[in-house]
Amino acid sequence: MLHDPLIILLIGMVLVIGGIIAFRLNPFLALLLAALVVAWMTPETSIVEYGLSRGMSQSAAESLAARPIGDRIAAAFGTTTGQIGILIAMAAIIGKCMLVSGAAERIVRSILRVTGEQKAPVAFISGSFFLGIPVFFDTVFYLMIPLAKAMAMKLKGNYLLLVLCVTAGAAMANSLVPPTPGPLFLIAEMDIPIGMMMVGGFLVGLVTIAVGYFFSVWANRRWEIPLRDSPEAPLSEIKALAEKDVSSLPGVLSSLGPIIIPLGLISLKAGLETFFTPESILLTGGLTKWAIEAVLFFGEKNLALILGALAAILTVVQQKSSEKDQVIKSVQVALTSAGVIILITAAGGAFGAMLQQTGISGRIAELTTGYQMALIPLAFFVTALVRTAQGSATVAMITASGILSGMATTSLEYHQLYLGLSIACGSKLVPWMNDSGFWIVCKMSNLTEKEALKTFSPLLTIMGFAGLAVIMLAAKLFPLI
Template identity: 40%
Template structure:
């Protein structure tokens, strides 16, 4: 930060530094591992998000340049009113993040938030918080997203009850963090539009002034998002139905292919790119150049995100999570608060919400019998702690920073504070509902 290094270089140095410390204090962690483990974790991160981010860059560029994002924005505004656009983004993000990973939803909805800002000329912080809070709440509270699903399985809670309690906790938490805090910070911090995802601010603002007749239709505009969501969520649907109707087992291999986020976003990118070609005056060669420019932008985002994950993984390898968990688990305070506190400190120490949730679940599972309320509340307490204070060692921080076109200071004041408010509101909601409706 002092040297103003590019984020990727800074994160790489941070990961190597943690690796060097690990080589001194961590058993079976050699000096060579400081380099090789960093590279391996970076590669593992790219394996998970490389293709989706690059294809999302094409989707974002194509939807913005073709006018598709503007057309969807105007459709939202006609339904809820131009002064309530944040509700459309908030609701869409919450619902879509249940069957689809949050990062994919952010890739898809960030262009809409940018287009709304270009059309309205204000409220960018509010729109980003609406998207971020809705999707993050679903990510940590509502199965079948991986974190709460794995924690519920570890603790032994039925899926139906976990989903029900998750919805009850997610909605007020996301409303406070996304809408209430979004309005508060938006009144105090006007974030300008900047070049991002291969699209300049001037291009974005020019498209915001186009007449509706010059834009693609609503169906064609929304088709890339619909395809991505339908493909990815199809695997969740088949996984659920095959337990009831064994006939779905025969189609699962095919659905597993199209439902993979790499395939889903690739198909969606092709559809978005063809719409861009149809609704622009570009030649094929210039169209190709524009898509290549989007890939350059996406490559930088993918590299930063993957290295942020590697930094977190090297911190996790230090054993700091297990150490903190061991110290706190014996304090003797309320079990729900203990679970939240353990998950929160592990999350801040090593970055990954899912890793913090799973670490805490393993510690708290043997103590479930001591609960005076339904164990589904324990799942929610762990999820609340696992999302707190997203900062430099969390890949989600860098996604919001890069896709939103924010400075690091702006990301800390918006995204980091929002995730902290979401966490605190979540545990307060859990404690309140578990007291009034213990479900025992």
């Protein structure tokens, strides 16, 4: 009974939430403790089955099960760190340098000149949605959070609204519109044309972010969360920059450089990999081939963020040429802050990985076998269960598509696109402390865990349900078959 993945999941949830909220444990310690208990409770047979389901050989799966608990946790911790460590460190440098140099302030003033104060949140949510199509959610969030802080200072409020707008746009695009990994896996597994998925995901995404915007406005009125002082973004510095004359701020292009360089390179790389095969690239010659290879090289997300960080540091050097200590201090403060975020996020990744090794995805698949429910909501709720249980939206999409891919090729009354979109929307439910993205949003925006659970988690959940409603309506009215 105690080896049932659902029981192990429940115990893990109690340890994390109870440890952080009730006993005031540092999130890093609470997540690590929960990962330890979950790993200890997981039988070797479950780990072997998990390994086999991930494509491991029998011997490799047995070897994984035989590894010490601490070794398995450390490996998962290291994997998560490898995925997000450099990104968070470089994004922290970019954010800090953009605030110190005045680049964030210059961008905010330019946005307000175009949109006006009333429409600034709309610019943030639509901008993050479009940026989230070619770029990972976390990258978009890293790069836009300093702008949100500077904008909140300028507007003298609405900080929570701006943070939720950035989150809403980037999160929905990341699950709905290729070429991000989740949607790309869906179209391959469920035989959905990529163009159809892009258009369908874009349209559903527009509806969901509209709903997300209205929730964000309501939440901002309900819970007035201030822009807090923090080492990487002192309010005194932001206020001083807000009062500066525009002539003393960097130019618009140099201000945008730390954002445009990584986003542009990552987007170009994603576009090339989506529409060109490696073989077709090899057939090109001369300058074209060189340019493509350069984009593929520099467009790797870690390298692209490093280039963005260098551009941000250069902007500080130009603006603070007589204050070299300021440049050194900016980088040191950013890296100190990033280190804490990396530790907590990696611990969350380790906890999620230990939950996955319990076989929770397969257990949920068993519970839904033969369940007599319409396929679209079934796809949605299966994905939501897996996402809530183990924390990763991409893993949830892969698991659900594996369960339902066979049904996608049967004689449905609508195109299988709708099943794929339903899975994508289900992957938004319910982000909490086993999700590394939860900690990225929580720590980089300076929200407390309670505040994130009251605002960020319901935001994605509501948008997911809004997506389900519009998908079911569209499948009825426009079956596309």
